[in-house]
Amino acid sequence: MPGDGDDRSRMPEWIGTWAGVIAPVSVLSALLFYFGYVSARAQYDYFGVDVDAVGLDTQHYVMRSPQPLLVPLIVLTLLGAGLLIGHAAIRDRIGTAGSRAVTAASAAGLVVLAAGTLLLAGYPVAGRWSYYPLVTPLLLAAGGGLTGYTGYLRRLSAPEARTIARRAASVLIYVLVAASVFWATATVAQFSGRGLAMNQARNLGDLPRVILDTKERLHLRDPTVQETALPAEEGQTFRYRYRRLRLLIVGGDRLFLVPEIWSPSNSTLVVPLDGSVRVQFQFQPDPP
Template sequence: MTAENAEQVGQFERWVRAGASVVAPATAVSAVLFYFGYVSARAQYEYFGIDVDTVGLGTQDYVMRSPQPLLAPLLVLTMLGIGVPALLSATRTRVAGNPRRARRLARACSAAGTVLACAGALLLLTYVQWQGWKLYALVTPLLTGVGAGVVAYARRVRALVRTRTPKERRPLLSGHSSDVLVVVVMAISVFWTTATVAQWSGRGLAMRQARELDRLPSVILDTRERLFLRSPGIDERVLEESPGQTFRYRYRNLRLLIHGNNRMFLVPYRWSASDSTLVVELDGSVRVQFQFQNQRP
């Protein structure tokens, strides 16, 4: 192999490594966005009695739905990213010259963090008793994550003032191992909390939609057979027979909730406890008309 060829191969390898360093994080971010978008969409359409997997949404659809449920968690994490370094800087300034105060602060934070983390672990172990609590999926990861974070802060305070002496008993786990465990617990807690927020966001979006069903696209549906719809408020009329006319029934006061996989999911124009979602296959067996909005241009 000539020097020129070797140089070209080396340059190609560098390009591959650089591309891999970009593609891998991008893939991970896309996977996270897809997951939280899916969780939100699933909770949203469950409210209307629909399994979101039957809608046929694609990866891009779920990714596009992820910003809304992720907005609040990202703002909180951003504020923590700003506040934690500032807190550590203030701690370094105030306790670096007073080891006794730092020791008391570290013990207090360690005790408080342990109590919080143990409370979260207790909720995990008693899931059967607490599963009916509406706030369980939010309080449990928050207690565990905040507890782990406070413990990590206590360890950082000890490291800043170097309070450990050679005569101290060595911990069961090395400092590096325990730090890794704390980070893992915090990461899992953040993921769980964000998933809960995404689920609540989807359910909240569904309830807001249910209050404003009349704002969804209005649909007139013609069918060949009677549908025997039980949702109140839907107008059913029998069409007059005429040569070549194959559609016999017309339904009004329907709204388009979502369309996917060559199917329409229709709901009544007004919410009721006895409402149901109508699934219509667009295979030529029905005739669909979309109405203009009742607003003069």
């Protein structure tokens, strides 16, 4: 029937439309997952926990990704707006004086790019520097971006200079800038996770209070945790009680507990929720 033919003829168009929507969403979800994972890994590594051992799901990583991405997104948005405004002003003033400015800017871009390349090549020596994973990609992105942009301005003033080699070089420069921005953003996510962990360590008292009863003595070395022997009673299987513990995170069927006061000798206690322990969560000491 005519209606069926019309539907069949439109099917490729529908598929193309949905593919154009799903592909960017999939890439965005993958990026959110990655940056959330990097942040979480740095955060829980501070407490001696491998985030893969926690068993968090994809949704958890995606939900925590806005925090480490907030600052890079704001910076990139403001930078992009400034570059567009600057480009509109520069494009109308390309001339003899503008050509000299473009040449100077191109030289500056090459110098910055060379500095980033030297840092990249000198990783065995400079890799221990705390800010190496942030400074290096920023130099590469700034130098590559400036070099690529000045090349674009030259092509505007001399369209005949467009060759395959120049186009290939421009593509490689843009790939370098994109990879460097990705690297820098991942570093910011790592710093964000580390900073969040240090803030938690300074305020462990804000985490949920936990009282832990066990059947066997844990022999904890943390001086903050208080151990009390429970009285022996008929039918009582739990022998020891531990106080001044805080809940760091719940992963799967396990609790990750830390002492309520940070100390270099502290450790994270992993408690399975399988009946071998008894857990109580205390109210906040703030009367309603």
